[in-house]
Amino acid sequence: MHIVNELAHVLYQTLDGKLTEEKIQQMIEKPKYEHLGDYSFPCFELAKILRKSPNVIAPEIANEMQSPIISHTEIVGGYVNIFLQQEVIATSVLTSILQEKESYGTGSSGNDKVVTIDLSSPNIAKPFSMGHLRSTVIGNSLALLAEKQGFQAVRINHLGDWGTQFGKLIVAYKKWGKEEIVRENPIQELLKLYVQFHEEAETAPSLEDEARAWFKKLENGDKEALELWEWFRHESWQEFLKIYDILGIKFDSNDGEAFYNDKMDRVVKLLEEKSLLKESDGAQVVELEDLPPCLIKKSDGTTLYATRDLAAALYRQETYEFDQSLYVVGNEQSLHFKQVYKVLEKMGYDWHSGLKHIPFGMMLKDGKKMSTRKGKVVLLESVLKEAMELALTNIEEKNPGLVNKEAVAKQVGTGAVIFHDLKNYRLHDIEFSLEDMLKFEGETGPYLQYTHARASSLLRKGNFEPEGDASHHLPEAWQVIIQLYAFPEVVARAWSEYDPSQVAKYLMELARAFNKFYGSVRILDDTKWMQARITVVFAVTVVLKEGLRLLGMTAPLEM
Structure with a gap:
């Protein structure tokens, strides 16, 4: 059960369907301060529909709202502030995590359907630059999120080899x-x-x-x-x-552009058979109503990207019978993909609706796009090496007795680089900054990994043994509990919106809530509450580790 879904359902019934459940879900907010409740519902949009003031609507809604997860409501201005049943939710979420462990948050919307994901796809004979990092880590995270939702993800590295x-x-x-x-x-x-x-x-x-x-x-x-x-x-x-080995990424197919050389004549023939090819200045094009014509063959007879991508789409549908086919490619290619999808629609393929371009912003250096042609690139390999070296230096200073220093430094260094990308909403441009990437405090990968290591160390000191159920009321851990409860909801939304940054931001909130709990309570000192508190710590390690995995990162046990 997802809290926001449940609250939206209760509100939908309370409002007799005046707003859709989806719309209500979008309207539900988190109050700025904890004492104002766990969730809040603003009544201002309803004022137009019901022709009453929000201050009149709010108490009417509050009086009608009933659910086993709601403790009570309070009215502040035109808001209904909702307080949840802490013990009910704590027991539910901790029992689920203890029983399901890393399976917690797994969805079933995929129903074993296939999603092909075109990611990374660097050009051969050129170095792997920071510019290629984005498609690689966004695509890999989307594949992991798809699998978490029950899809079969096929990772395709469409190399630029022609x-x-x-x-x-x-x-x-x-x-x-x-x-x-x-x-x-x-x-x-x-x-x-x-x-x-x-x-x-x-x-x-x-x-x-x-x-x-x-x-x-x-x-x-x-x-x-x-x-x-x-x-x-x-x-x-x-x-x-x-x-790819350093990043821990594997592909199901490395067929690049050259692979489609012998598959393009068929596309041209199909377009001719369907009377879609037109001549324009000696070239062959498909005319599209609301877009520029899609160029299929140049006047000298050579084929183009569009021809190749049409051949690839046909091949992938015939080979994998995909439900969705994602292209994780920079946003400058938006027009190209719109044209390709439109041509497939005109060819009469109903599966064209499953094709989706997942655009992303650029990795900038000093505010400018990186260019291989001018030799202005930052090489990913040197960034990863530098990150791992810095992580090792930090470990030598802070924990010289750590047994597997090099392995942990690799986890932390690569994690820093991956998280620096994925914490940003994918459509935003990112300014490359090695310094920001490698900070071990603030919104960084190392901060999350360190939180996991800290929590794991508590479990070792407390000799924690997971038990099957956890019916405890722990008000001091409530902000941690409510974060843990939100995990399945965040994962489902990150997939449906193709946005790994939602998982990254969520993990940041969970780590902050945990560190606040850790700083305010002596977890191992109070024998009466120790088992309950350490169960919360265990749940945090499970969700942090799984959340980091969904971003393509690992969670060290010690740092």
Whole structure:
């Protein structure tokens, strides 16, 4: 049972359906101060509907509201302030967590349906930059949230392993590259060559023509072009794997753009059969009513991103029979996805409605977008290494006797980087700041992990053994209890709104409530209340650990 859902249902019945339950859920608030109640319902919108003042409506509603979870209500201005039955809720939530452990908060809305998630998808022959972090960690968290709701999540890494940039890279390598130097440090050297190509092309535009010619050779299966391309791809993948390993992320498919080369003719044929292809200035397009035309084939016969994404959508539906297909791609691609989805709709595929673009803002450096072309990138691998080194230094200072320092430093360093991204609403741009990311206090990953370690240490000192039920009334732990109770609701909403930041913000509130409880009560000293209090501590470790897991982070037992 979710508190807000239950309260919304009670209010819906009280109001005789004057507002929908969904609308009531959106209106329910948390009061600013604890003494004003646990939840609050403002009556101002009802004033227009009922043609009465909010001050008249509030007591009428309060008198009618009845539920086993409501203790009493109070009226303040046009608000109904709702106080919950603390003992009923404490017993319910602690018993659930003791019995279900990490399964607590699991939903069933997925019903084993398939969700494909297109995430990460870096371009090969370029370094994995901080700019690629967002799609990777947002997509991974959404996959974990989908699984928590009972979906089968298929993680797809649609690598950028095709396109004119390979023509540029081949030209640059043949002109200025040396095999032994590239083999020693492949990604850095290929990036240097790529940047050099763009610098030289500014004064020698004929290089662009050479690059197009080499890419055409690659498309036609030229032996030398293919060998170089395969070498660049292999070296890139080995580098990417190191990063995915540090982040603890695995994929179900690493089929990139090249995989769809032999699947695009079929798309063009299908569009022709359905009389959707039109000629425009020598190119082939699909005209769309309220959007610019979707370009399918250029005048020189080469296919485009849209053609490839149409082929990928068809392939994924036929392979996985997905219920939803999410594309975790930057918000600058919004128009592209609208066009692709519209074309699929015109082709008569009713599953087009399950395709969703999950856009996100940019990772900025000094207020500007990071650019590989100009060589202005911050490399994710160096950020992760620096984060882990700093975490290790902190551990050496604060807890030199810790047994597995390196492993904990890895958990804390990577956690800091992941949380710094996911605590932000995905559509917002993020200013890259290594300093902010690695703080061990404030709204950071290390603060949450430290809270988990602190709570785990209490369990060890108290020799805690979980018992099956927990019927205790603990007013001093109430703010912790109510946070624990909200977890299933937060997880369900984070999935339905494709917004992992809701889990991140929730964990912050839970950790703060716990640390306040920890600071105000001597948990292990009072024998009468020790079992009850330590049960709350255990519940906090369960939910913190599971919440961190849903963000792609781990919860150290010691720090």
